[in-house]
Amino acid sequence: MRFKPIVLCSFVEGSLGSPKKQMLEQVIRRAYQDHLDQSVSPRVVWLEIPVNQAFLEGKPSSVATLMAPVPDGTMNRLRHPFLYKLLEQWCITAETNKNEVVITAPDQSLSKEFLSANRKRMPPLRQIGYIAKTLMRLVTSRCASGHFKTQINL
Amino acid sequence: MPLYTISTQRPLSSVEQQMLVSEITEVHCTVTGAPAQFVQVVFSQGVYLRSKNIVHVLGSIRSGRSDKIKSTLANGFIETASKVLGCPTSRCEVDLIDVPASWVIEGGAVMPEPGEEQEWLALQSS
Numbered sequence: 001m002r003f004k005p006i007v008l009c010s011f012v013e014g015s016l017g018s019p020k021k022q023m024l025e026q027v028i029r030r031a032y033q034d035h036l037d038q039s040v041s042p043r044v045v046w047l048e049i050p051v052n053q054a055f056l057e058g059k060p061s062s063v064a065t066l067m068a069p070v071p072d073g074t075m076n077r078l079r080h081p082f083l084y085k086l087l088e089q090w091c092i093t094a095e096t097n098k099n100e101v102v103i104t105a106p107d108q109s110l111s112k113e114f115l116s117a118n119r120k121r122m123p124p125l126r127q128i129g130y131i132a133k134t135l136m137r138l139v140t141s142r143c144a145s146g147h148f149k150t151q152i153n154l
Numbered sequence: 155m156p157l158y159t160i161s162t163q164r165p166l167s168s169v170e171q172q173m174l175v176s177e178i179t180e181v182h183c184t185v186t187g188a189p190a191q192f193v194q195v196v197f198s199q200g201v202y203l204r205s206k207n208i209v210h211v212l213g214s215i216r217s218g219r220s221d222k223i224k225s226t227l228a229n230g231f232i233e234t235a236s237k238v239l240g241c242p243t244s245r246c247e248v249d250l251i252d253v254p255a256s257w258v259i260e261g262g263a264v265m266p267e268p269g270e271e272q273e274w275l276a277l278q279s280s
Contacts, residue, residue, distance in 0.1 A: 010196070052168060053197040055175045057190045065157065065194070076256055083259040098262030102155065102194070104214075106257050114214065117249050121161050121210045126202045152159075154200040 003040055003071050005032065005108065008115075010047040010065040010152070012054050020094055021046060021147050027089040028068065035082040036070060045138065046149040053152065064094070066103045069111035079105050130154060155258045155265055156182060157194045160235075161201040161210040171197055173238045178211070181230035185223060186215075189271055192260065208241040210249070217252040218268045224250050 007028055016024070025044045032040040054061045068086060070079055083105050090101050106114070119127050134150050141149035158178055166174070179193045203210050211231050215224075228248040235246040255265040266274035 049196055053171070053199075055171075055179075055195045057193060058176050058179045061194065063194065079257065080264060083257075083264065087259050087262065102157075102258065102260045104155070104253060104258045106253060110251070110253065114251055117212055117251060118159070121204060121212065121249075122202055123204045126204075152196060152198045154198070154202075 003037060003108070005040065005042045005069045006111075007042045007044045007069070008047055008067040009044060010049055012049050012062045012064070013051050015062050015064070016046075016094065018145055018147065023093045024090065025147070027093050028066075028086065031068075031082055031085045031089065035078060035085060036074070042068070044148065046141075046147055047152055048149060049152045062100065064090075064096075064101045066090070066101065067111060067114070068103065068105050069108040070105050072107040072109050074105075074107065155192060155194070155253065155255075155260060156188075156213055156215040157196070158182075158231075159196050159198055159212045161198040161203060161212070162208065162239075163200065163202055165199045166197060166239075170238055174235065177234040177238065178231060181227065181234060185226050185230060186219065186268065187271075188216075188268070189275065192265075192271075203247070205247070206245065207247045208245040209235045209239055210247045211235065213248065213250045214253050215250055216255045216258075216265065216268050218255070219252075 028042055028044055032042050052060065056063050070082065083103055086103050087098060087101065091098055119130065122130055133154065137150040138148045141147060160174060175195045178195055179190050182188060182193050183190050228250060231248050232243050232246040236243045255267050258265045261278055263278060
């Protein structure tokens, strides 16, 4: 089956404008193609966190978090250059420093496990509503801004 | 990493949020020995939780910790949430997911294995 990663980028509201998001999506795509597979076309989903809902070291934070899955079993000799390339390009493009972003490149199965655990916070019927609402938000934002965007609050 | 997502249905006040953040950071650091600068906490509101839970904590933590440590962490978070939000411990739930440290980059470098934080921090500051 073809590898189609969904890259989840969590960011604090107001910290990234649309032009930067567009450039970051290109950076992410290039990192996949240069380091993992030329034919990969990742889908980037932006998860917006209200400014007063993110903390690091006990204090309010504006750190962005990326989850960029790679094929199961990817060796660290491929994973690490991919991670470092993403970090370097993210910092240049977002005009930020290395302490303002955390990047995870999990095996795709672990990424799915995380998304599943996130969904299973809710009872089964509510999960259907959650998926529908998220899809609606993604489609609406894609039409309005060109990006897939949703919010951490439901 | 760790990243803890705290979900509730009702919005929490800033005082409740700050108390939860402080306590969860402290529990994590006390139980695992990891430095506070690694601990991220985000809040997700408006979430209808399973089993009539009042609060849910989803944590991504570095792999390599024993079941005993993970159980102590989960129990610590449950007690903390129960105390801060004034709800029964039976309505607080924790899920922990192990993520290999070598799959995460933070502070500009691949994360250290649990227990190797001080050497890693020294390298980062040199």
